[in-house]
Amino acid sequence: MNPTVAPITRPYGRFFLPGPVEVHPDVLEAQTRPMMGHRGADAQAFMRPIHENLQRVFRTERPVFVSTSSATGLMEAAVRNAGRTRLLSLVNGAFSKRFADIARACHFEVDEIAVPWGEAHDPDVLRARLGESAYDAVTMVHSETSTGVLNDIAGLAAVVHEFDDTLVLVDSVTGFGAAELLPDDWGLDFVLTGSQKAFALPPGLSFGVASERMMERAAEAPNRGYYFDLEFFATNHAKDQATTTPALSVLYALEVQLERMLDEGMEARWARHATLAARTWAWVGEMRGSGVDLSVMAPEGRRSPAVTAVILPDGVSGSDVTKAVIERDWLVGGGYGKLKETTIRVGHMGDHTLEGLEGLLSVLGEVLSEEVLS
Numbered sequence: 001m002n003p004t005v006a007p008i009t010r011p012y013g014r015f016f017l018p019g020p021v022e023v024h025p026d027v028l029e030a031q032t033r034p035m036m037g038h039r040g041a042d043a044q045a046f047m048r049p050i051h052e053n054l055q056r057v058f059r060t061e062r063p064v065f066v067s068t069s070s071a072t073g074l075m076e077a078a079v080r081n082a083g084r085t086r087l088l089s090l091v092n093g094a095f096s097k098r099f100a101d102i103a104r105a106c107h108f109e110v111d112e113i114a115v116p117w118g119e120a121h122d123p124d125v126l127r128a129r130l131g132e133s134a135y136d137a138v139t140m141v142h143s144e145t146s147t148g149v150l151n152d153i154a155g156l157a158a159v160v161h162e163f164d165d166t167l168v169l170v171d172s173v174t175g176f177g178a179a180e181l182l183p184d185d186w187g188l189d190f191v192l193t194g195s196q197k198a199f200a201l202p203p204g205l206s207f208g209v210a211s212e213r214m215m216e217r218a219a220e221a222p223n224r225g226y227y228f229d230l231e232f233f234a235t236n237h238a239k240d241q242a243t244t245t246p247a248l249s250v251l252y253a254l255e256v257q258l259e260r261m262l263d264e265g266m267e268a269r270w271a272r273h274a275t276l277a278a279r280t281w282a283w284v285g286e287m288r289g290s291g292v293d294l295s296v297m298a299p300e301g302r303r304s305p306a307v308t309a310v311i312l313p314d315g316v317s318g319s320d321v322t323k324a325v326i327e328r329d330w331l332v333g334g335g336y337g338k339l340k341e342t343t344i345r346v347g348h349m350g351d352h353t354l355e356g357l358e359g360l361l362s363v364l365g366e367v368l369s370e371e372v373l374s
């Protein structure tokens with residue numbers, strides 16, 4: 001081996017990107033296990049407890065499908081299996097916009113309710129739109145990773161349920177594992193997440209939960225394709241099998257991470273994320289008090305427990321800040337897309353601790369004070 005880039009020697013717990021996220025050493029280690037065949041009795045015996053534990057962490061009686069794709073793959077699965085002709089997309093940032101763009105790329109007619117980046121969606125506005133026009137499904141993002149806004153998924157889903165035959169499709173990529181999410185109780189027809197966000201696994205897998213209504217719709221969906229056909233997932237899941245060759249190494253990591261999540265408990269996990277997020281918002285206030293004019297982009301009450309987008313003082317460049325943090329051997333996320341220079345994002349999701357977060361915030365505080373003074 002002759003690597004051209006030096007191996008990473010950064011200690012565990014300093015990596016605060018909003019995806020991929022820091023992965024616990026025990027979980028990383030699981031990936032070094034040798035390969036196994038992915039068909040047959042041994043593979044089924046391996047997958048069965050994973051499938052059961054997935055239902056526990058997702059709080060669902062429905063099967064949890066495992067896809068070897070990044071989360072964007074299951075966003076495509078959502079629209080392909082739910083769509084007949086027309087979809088409505090709730091857009092309030094880059095990932096919710098992506099959901100609409102995917103649906104258009106799959107040849108659906110797509111309308112958007114778009115609010116400015118940094119705002120959340122209002123269930124009353126959704127009700128008014130659904131009263132005017134019929135849609136096969138509504139797409140929405142739980143935790144909008146570009147802005148740190150948390151949408152009221154339970155409230156929005158309840159509104160969709162006032163209208164027959166319209167399905168609720170939820171991207172909970174940075175929501176799942178960080179914020180409460182109850183697919184069955186909230187009547188979500190499809191929820192998807194990825195492995196490398198609040199799940200705190202390496203990238204390579206995504207997970208989806210489909211309601212019975214969603215499966216009935218999928219059975220007739222003309223445009224569901226092959227790789228992301230939910231019936232293909234359901235028939236294989238019933239046999240505790242993967243659809244196609246799975247990312248086995250990430251499955252090994254998943255087996256270990258599910259045990260770790262269940263040991264902590266989902267309520268405790270949500271509470272830890274709430275604590276980390278609240279500490280980040282309080283720090284923003286402290287920095288303002290010391291003359292560094294920061295603010296949290298998302299409005300109070302609609303802030304994601306997984307990620308905070310912090311608006312920087314005028315004249316301070318986001319890429320200068322993230323670079324200066326890297327020089328100190330820590331990592332923080334840059335702003336997304338059009339917010340690249342005006343914001344940074346703290347990904348306080350996954351397995352981070354308050355102690356680790358304090359370390360990051362003190363480094364960030366130093367860097368920002370220097371940037372503002374210079």
Ligand SMILES: *Cc1c(COP(=O)(O)O)cnc(C)c1O
Binds near residue numbers: 072073095141143174
């Ligand atoms: C990261 C992210 C995605 C895309 O996930 P990939 O795994 O990169 O495909 C989609 N939606 C949200 C909200 C995300 O944070």
